Amino acid sequence: xxxxxxxKEEKVDGGIAYDGGFLKIHKDRVRLPNGALTNREYIRHxxxxxxxxxxxxxxxxxxxxxxxxxxxxxxxxxxxxxxxxEDHLECAKRELEEETGYTATEWHFVTTIxxxxxxxxxxxxxxxxxxxxxxxxxxxxxxxxxxxxATLDELLEWVRTGEVSDVKTVIGAxxxxxxxxxxxxxx
Amino acid sequence: xxxxxxxKEEKVDGGIAYDGGFLKIHKDRVRLPNGALTNREYIRHxxxxxxxxxxxxxxxxxxxxxxxxxxxxxxxxxxxxxxxxEDHLECAKRELEEETGYTATEWHFVTTIxxxxxxxxxxxxxxxxxxxxxxxxxxxxxxxxxxxxATLDELLEWVRTGEVSDVKTVIGAxxxxxxxxxxxxxx
Numbered sequence: 001x002x003x004x005x006x007x008k009e010e011k012v013d014g015g016i017a018y019d020g021g022f023l024k025i026h027k028d029r030v031r032l033p034n035g036a037l038t039n040r041e042y043i044r045h046x047x048x049x050x051x052x053x054x055x056x057x058x059x060x061x062x063x064x065x066x067x068x069x070x071x072x073x074x075x076x077x078x079x080x081x082x083x084x085x086e087d088h089l090e091c092a093k094r095e096l097e098e099e100t101g102y103t104a105t106e107w108h109f110v111t112t113i114x115x116x117x118x119x120x121x122x123x124x125x126x127x128x129x130x131x132x133x134x135x136x137x138x139x140x141x142x143x144x145x146x147x148x149x150a151t152l153d154e155l156l157e158w159v160r161t162g163e164v165s166d167v168k169t170v171i172g173a174x175x176x177x178x179x180x181x182x183x184x185x186x187x
Numbered sequence: 188x189x190x191x192x193x194x195k196e197e198k199v200d201g202g203i204a205y206d207g208g209f210l211k212i213h214k215d216r217v218r219l220p221n222g223a224l225t226n227r228e229y230i231r232h233x234x235x236x237x238x239x240x241x242x243x244x245x246x247x248x249x250x251x252x253x254x255x256x257x258x259x260x261x262x263x264x265x266x267x268x269x270x271x272x273e274d275h276l277e278c279a280k281r282e283l284e285e286e287t288g289y290t291a292t293e294w295h296f297v298t299t300i301x302x303x304x305x306x307x308x309x310x311x312x313x314x315x316x317x318x319x320x321x322x323x324x325x326x327x328x329x330x331x332x333x334x335x336x337a338t339l340d341e342l343l344e345w346v347r348t349g350e351v352s353d354v355k356t357v358i359g360a361x362x363x364x365x366x367x368x369x370x371x372x373x374x
Binding site for chain 1: 252307310
């Protein structure tokens with residue numbers, strides 16, 4: 001990163017400014033590239049996973065979930081926070097089964113995305129799941145999720161029109177499109 | 188939304204739990220679809236814009252910026268927060284000129300995305316800018332941004348490899364790909 005010295009900010013001091021249980025805010029004093037001091041406020045997040053579940057007939061498994069901050073129901077890929085020390089792929093398997101009841105025999109890492117770089121260190125790991133088998137849903141207390149399926153063409157059309165606007169779901173749809181076209185391959 | 192009653196959460200009471208200047212956290216008591224009470228903590232964000240600037244020769248204008256929460260330099264499309272009461276397109280024009288010095292004669296709304304639906308109401312409006320003309324950069328105090336250009340194929344390759352992981356930039360790249368292919372058109 002030596003070439004980035006003209007962009008880099010260094011922590012002087014700081015710590016947790018707010019701990020509400022669900023959200024933790026850090027506030028640090030930092031030295032800017034020009035030597036000036038400023039504050040940086042940000043969320044520390046354990047990271048999350050999202051699962052792109054493709055059924056044997058090619059249909060995509062999706063969820064509808066009410067998201068309180070925007071007070072609306074979003075169409076989403078199954079996703080969830082990584083527990084402390086939890087392996088990311090194990091987290092993906094757990095979240096898929098808890099939220100949808102499905103288990104999968106085939107798992108592929110797709111990509112990692114950063115969704116709020118200005119004020120959060122959150123990352124999301126996206127996994128493709130195939131060889132899906134239905135089972136029982138085990139939602140967390142207070143979690144209300146509705147599962148449904150759609151074709152990839154339907155999902156892409158909802159991305160185009162803006163009906164799907166959640167970033168992990170938009171990016172997952174574009175990746176599935178690239179893989180179906182054969183433009184990109186999984187590692 | 189009558190069909191979503193089984194998913195919807197209703198505010199009971201609540202308000203600002205933390206105001207650090209940059210970040211504002213709200214904490215509300217809410218009634219879940221099953222009648223139980225729980226807390227929802229979230230950030231209220233004014234929204235932001237991101238600009239997909241395409242030069243006359245087809246190259247894409249991008250930025251490199253150090254983002255403190257992840258302590259790394261990200262490749263990004265120009266972007267910025269909407270000022271109170273500011274028109275979103277005017278904000279896009281302002282941010283493009285401030286951060287890159289460029290003005291554009293042609294502007295098109297592309298899409299709106301939601302980047303952290305579990306804990307923020309932030310949305311980002313993406314705009315395509317063409318007819319670009321270079322000018323003077325007017326960065327905010329304490330803002331350090333490096334501009335550069337790349338081809339769309341280079342940008343897509345960085346998305347594929349994960350070198351570009353910022354969600355507005357990933358989604359903007361996929362949209363530019365769809366537009367170049369002629370699969371999708373701007374409204």
